[in-house]
Amino acid sequence: MPLFRGHYRLEKHSIGLALGIIAVSSIGGIMEIAPLFTIDETVQSDPDMRVYTPLELAGRHIYMREGCYACHSQMVRTLRDEVERYGPYSLAVESQYDHPMLWGSKRTGPDLARVGGKYSDAWQTLHLYNPRDLVPESIMPAYRWLLRTPLDMSDLPGHLTAMRRVGVPYDDEMIANAASDAHAQATPDPESAAELHARYGEATNVRAFDGLPDVVTEMDAMVAYLQILGRLTELPYETPVAEELEEPEVVERSDAESGAAVRRVAERDAPGQATTELVR
Amino acid sequence: MVATLTLSERRTAQWVLLALGAVGLLIALAARGDPMAFHGVLMLLFAAALAWPLFQARNAPEPPEERLERYYDDPIKVGIVLSLVWGVIGMAVGVWIAFLMAYPDMTLDAAWASFGRLRPVHTSGVIFGFGGNALIATSFHVVQRTGRNRLADQFTPWFVLLGFNLFCLVAATGYLLGITQSKEYAEPEWYADLLLVVVWVTYLVLYLRTLARRREPHIYVANWYYLAFILVVAVLHVINNLAVPVSLSGAKSYSAFSGVQDAMTQWWYGHNAVAFFLTAGFLGMLYYYLPKCAGRPIYSYRMSIISFWGITFLYMWAGSHHLHYTALPQWVQSLGVGFSVMLLVPSWGSAANALLTLNGAWHKVRTQATLRFMMVAAVFYGLSTFEGSFMAIRPVNSLSHYTDWTVGHVHSGALGWVALITFGSFYSLVPWIWKRERMYSPRLVEVHFWLALSGIVTYLVSLWNAGITQGVMWRTYTDSGTLAYSFLDTVIAMEPYYVARGVGGLLFLTGACIALYNVLMTIREAKLEGASEADAEESSAAPPDRPASASTPPIGGAPAGAALRARAD
Numbered sequence: 001m002p003l004f005r006g007h008y009r010l011e012k013h014s015i016g017l018a019l020g021i022i023a024v025s026s027i028g029g030i031m032e033i034a035p036l037f038t039i040d041e042t043v044q045s046d047p048d049m050r051v052y053t054p055l056e057l058a059g060r061h062i063y064m065r066e067g068c069y070a071c072h073s074q075m076v077r078t079l080r081d082e083v084e085r086y087g088p089y090s091l092a093v094e095s096q097y098d099h100p101m102l103w104g105s106k107r108t109g110p111d112l113a114r115v116g117g118k119y120s121d122a123w124q125t126l127h128l129y130n131p132r133d134l135v136p137e138s139i140m141p142a143y144r145w146l147l148r149t150p151l152d153m154s155d156l157p158g159h160l161t162a163m164r165r166v167g168v169p170y171d172d173e174m175i176a177n178a179a180s181d182a183h184a185q186a187t188p189d190p191e192s193a194a195e196l197h198a199r200y201g202e203a204t205n206v207r208a209f210d211g212l213p214d215v216v217t218e219m220d221a222m223v224a225y226l227q228i229l230g231r232l233t234e235l236p237y238e239t240p241v242a243e244e245l246e247e248p249e250v251v252e253r254s255d256a257e258s259g260a261a262v263r264r265v266a267e268r269d270a271p272g273q274a275t276t277e278l279v280r
Numbered sequence: 281m282v283a284t285l286t287l288s289e290r291r292t293a294q295w296v297l298l299a300l301g302a303v304g305l306l307i308a309l310a311a312r313g314d315p316m317a318f319h320g321v322l323m324l325l326f327a328a329a330l331a332w333p334l335f336q337a338r339n340a341p342e343p344p345e346e347r348l349e350r351y352y353d354d355p356i357k358v359g360i361v362l363s364l365v366w367g368v369i370g371m372a373v374g375v376w377i378a379f380l381m382a383y384p385d386m387t388l389d390a391a392w393a394s395f396g397r398l399r400p401v402h403t404s405g406v407i408f409g410f411g412g413n414a415l416i417a418t419s420f421h422v423v424q425r426t427g428r429n430r431l432a433d434q435f436t437p438w439f440v441l442l443g444f445n446l447f448c449l450v451a452a453t454g455y456l457l458g459i460t461q462s463k464e465y466a467e468p469e470w471y472a473d474l475l476l477v478v479v480w481v482t483y484l485v486l487y488l489r490t491l492a493r494r495r496e497p498h499i500y501v502a503n504w505y506y507l508a509f510i511l512v513v514a515v516l517h518v519i520n521n522l523a524v525p526v527s528l529s530g531a532k533s534y535s536a537f538s539g540v541q542d543a544m545t546q547w548w549y550g551h552n553a554v555a556f557f558l559t560a561g562f563l564g565m566l567y568y569y570l571p572k573c574a575g576r577p578i579y580s581y582r583m584s585i586i587s588f589w590g591i592t593f594l595y596m597w598a599g600s601h602h603l604h605y606t607a608l609p610q611w612v613q614s615l616g617v618g619f620s621v622m623l624l625v626p627s628w629g630s631a632a633n634a635l636l637t638l639n640g641a642w643h644k645v646r647t648q649a650t651l652r653f654m655m656v657a658a659v660f661y662g663l664s665t666f667e668g669s670f671m672a673i674r675p676v677n678s679l680s681h682y683t684d685w686t687v688g689h690v691h692s693g694a695l696g697w698v699a700l701i702t703f704g705s706f707y708s709l710v711p712w713i714w715k716r717e718r719m720y721s722p723r724l725v726e727v728h729f730w731l732a733l734s735g736i737v738t739y740l741v742s743l744w745n746a747g748i749t750q751g752v753m754w755r756t757y758t759d760s761g762t763l764a765y766s767f768l769d770t771v772i773a774m775e776p777y778y779v780a781r782g783v784g785g786l787l788f789l790t791g792a793c794i795a796l797y798n799v800l801m802t803i804r805e806a807k808l809e810g811a812s813e814a815d816a817e818e819s820s821a822a823p824p825d826r827p828a829s830a831s832t833p834p835i836g837g838a839p840a841g842a843a844l845r846a847r848a849d
Contacts, residue, residue, distance in 0.1 A: 003585075004581075004582055004585060007585050008498075011498050011499045011504070012497050012498055012499070014488055014491040014492060014499060014507070015488070017499060017504060017507060018488065018507060018511060021504075021507060021508045021511050021512065021592055022511060022515070024589060024592045024593045025508070025511075025512050025515070025556075025592050025593065025595075025596050026515070026596070027593065027596065028548075028593070028594075028595070028596030028597035028598075028619070029519075029548050029596050031597070031615075032544065032548065032597060032599070032600060032612050032615060032616075033541070033544050033545055033548060036540060036541045036544055036609070036612070037541060039609070041609070042540060042541075042609055043539065043540060061532065064460060064461070064462035065397075065458040065459075065460060066391070066394065066396040066397065066458070067394075067395070067396025067397055067399055067400065067455075067460070067462075068396060069462055069464075070395075070396055070399050070400075070464075071395075071396075073682055075606050075607070077604070077605035077606060077678070077681075078605045079605055079678055079755075081754055081755040081757075081763060082754075084762075084763055085754070085763055085767070090606065090607050091607055092539055092540040092607035092608075093539075094539075094607075095538065095539035095540065095542075095543075095607070096538060096539045097538060097539075098538050098539050098542070099534040099535045099536070099537070099538045099542070100461065100462060100463055100534075100535035100537065100538070100542045100546065101538065101539050101540070101542045101543045101546070102462065103543050103603070103606060104682075105464060105602065105681075105682070105686070106682055106683075106684075106686065106687065107682035107683070108381065108771075109767075109771070110767040111682075131384075132384075132385070135768065137768055137771065137772050138384070138768070138771070139381055139382070139384045139771060139775075140384065141380070141384055141387070141394045141395045141396065142384075142385075142389070143394070144389050145389070145390070145391050155526060155527070155530065155532075158526040158527050158530075159526050159532070159534075161526075162524045162525065162526045162532075162533070162534045163534055165524045165534075166523075166524050166534050166535070166536055166538070167538070168538075
């Protein structure tokens with residue numbers, strides 16, 4: 001066969017072989033990745049999509065540093081059970097400013113794409129400090145050091161500058177005030193909060209996230225980040241949860257205790273409310 | 281070993297170490313207060329540690345010209361040992377964190393000891409430390425034997441091997457310090473990535489230079505795979521790691537891509553790291569050590585060609601199957617499914633080619649654990665590529681994705697295919713290269729085989745159960761149309777499987793420790809004997825007089841192309 005005869009000649013030339021490998025292997029990537037940058041429909045446009053505040057960005061860095069993404073996804077798939085469990089499915093625009101994205105690949109713990117606002121700050125702080133204090137069966141590691149480590153805010157302007165270089169619309173004012181904005185967000189004070197709100201929007205959370213108003217800890221940053229997840233844009237909540245949803249083979253549980261199961265789900269998947277009241 | 285370097289090679293080594301030390305010092309000073317400074321110190325110490333043997337050999341004479349008539353095997357020897365050491369470390373960390381998933385409080389209240397920081401130490405430790413060193417060492421061996429020529433020079437192999445291990449060290453210690461860019465299997469930060477680029481380009485150049493000196497007209501199929509591994513990994517690494525550092529004196533950087541484009545780039549990388557690091561490179565190993573050990577030529581030359589180009593072309597399209605039902609456009613997901621299913625053809629082509637090669641040598645599979653390692657590796661290669669294509673189909677993926685089934689699938693490939701083919705290759709390579717009749721203890725090879733196999737089966741069965749259970753629980757509805765299980769219910773259901781998985785990993789780790797012991801003892805025996813028999817043994821495996829232990833090898837001995845051609849015509 002001429003194909004094999006041709007190859008018989010090709011394999012005598014190392015450079016020819018190398019060029020062949022490069023050519024053949026690059027087709028797939030070029031065909032699949034390059035269009036994602038040029039086709040406009042790939043990412044919805046949302047003028048109201050806001051950027052991370054410096055404190056949230058620092059929290060995101062801690063989320064990456066501690067490897068949270070290895071056990072938690074941030075991507076609600078277009079499947080009925082996921083939308084019912086977590087909330088509206090994720091849109092591409094929501095991770096538009098995520099360098100890199102943290103969609104994740106494993107759910108040892110639940111998806112976090114819609115976790116913002118689901119639990120109180122106090123719940124998040126206690127839970128990160130020792131998950132088993134709130135959820136005895138949890139297997140999540142305890143992150144106690146977040147509460148005792150002050151947040152390094154000095155290099156935040158550099159972080160915002162780097163983000164701007166890769167295309168995130170931070171303006172000069174945001175960059176110049178990055179460190180003080182981070183401080184302001186975790187230290188409730190009407191004056192500095194007004195500046196922060198002017199720069200990042202009225203909806204920006206300004207609270208002592210970890211319950212310690214005098215010091216900005218890594219816990220502040222982490223909780224501030226978790227509380228904004230799924231809240232950078234309202235678009236997913238406005239998109240009609242359409243019939244387009246893929247229905248998985250639904251497994252019906254036909255035992256008598258289904259009523260009890262519903263109650264259990266309600267308690268366990270939204271313990272936030274209950275605990276919030278306890279903490280407050 | 282340093283004395284075998286020529287005077288000019290030793291001078292080059294001096295300058296390179298001096299440069300590395302200077303870079304290390306510069307980083308240590310410039311990055312004060314940033315965890316990156318630790319890596320400056322690490323580089324400085326690494327350079328100093330290597331400068332010591334160089335200094336000791338400062339008065340050694342120029343090595344004799346006859347060296348050019350022999351193969352250059354010193355870096356291979358070091359690479360084998362490094363690979364096994366990294367393997368034991370990486371697997372031990374894996375077993376440890378596996379048990380952390382069942383007993384989360386069994387750890388210190390310290391950031392470095394937490395699951396999230398240890399996990400990449402496990403993945404990088406086994407993929408890059410164990411797998412990478414094994415690939416570098418065996419590629420140096422295969423490229424010399426199949427071309428019947430010596431490595432192009434003596435300095436570059438050391439640069440590649442030790443530079444790569446410096447990268448592994450920087451990566452692993454970085455994770456403990458919290459330095460990561462969070463891209464799975466590409467976690468090291470920008471400066472470690474740059475170091476790897478330098479090492480990798482040198483590796484490519486060395487490989488091509490060595491191929492150019494071959495005495496065989498044809499390049500043997502194992503080398504195609506090694507070449508694809510080196511080339512494509514370079515492309516993947518550079519593109520996926522494009523990033524803007526916050527500052528040149530700090531570790532943190534921001535990826536050039538975001539959101540959906542980043543996800544696609546990451547899984548294009550992630551899936552093809554599997555394809556070209558964990559598949560192509562190890563197929564190179566399979567195509568040399570299996571036929572050589574079995575004493576049979578490769579079954580089909582044409583199947584080799586079809587499989588090789590099939591894998592090279594199709595794999596690159598398959599990455600999007602990691603992103604089913606996500607915000608990635610549907611058309612990319614569909615392409616991912618199509619190509620993932622097609623991939624089964626070249627994958628099974630390779631597996632079948634390997635198994636059919638064993639026809640006429642099955643009695644050896646029964647009696648020699650070494651060959652049995654390779655046979656079972658080929659079987660697991662076939663099984664996990666089938667499983668991979670199956671899991672890439674959308675409805676299957678909707679159940680399996682995000683569960684431990686995926687983890688089980690990865691380990692079916694990593695333990696069953698990658699690790700077993702590596703151990704099999706090492707068990708044949710170690711006696712050849714240290715010029716021994718056999719391993720120190722063939723019995724321990726046998727023990728290792730059964731430990732490894734029982735470990736894999738325990739691991740896979742527990743995670744298949746875990747994954748399918750969890751996937752089904754997530755989507756179970758009650759009669760009244762509400763979700764039946766809270767997320768926590770599914771976590772509680774995982775516990776017995778996590779314990780069983782840890783036990784499986786422990787069995788496999790025990791086998792790896794035995795392998796390291798067996799190899800070290802073989803080396804020790806060779807050293808003791810070498811000392812008593814003086815220099816007579818010195819003559820390494822030169823093309824004219826190959827060592828007796830590798831008597832008339834079918835491929836390394838006979839021209840590789842000819843062996844294949846017999847089948848082709």
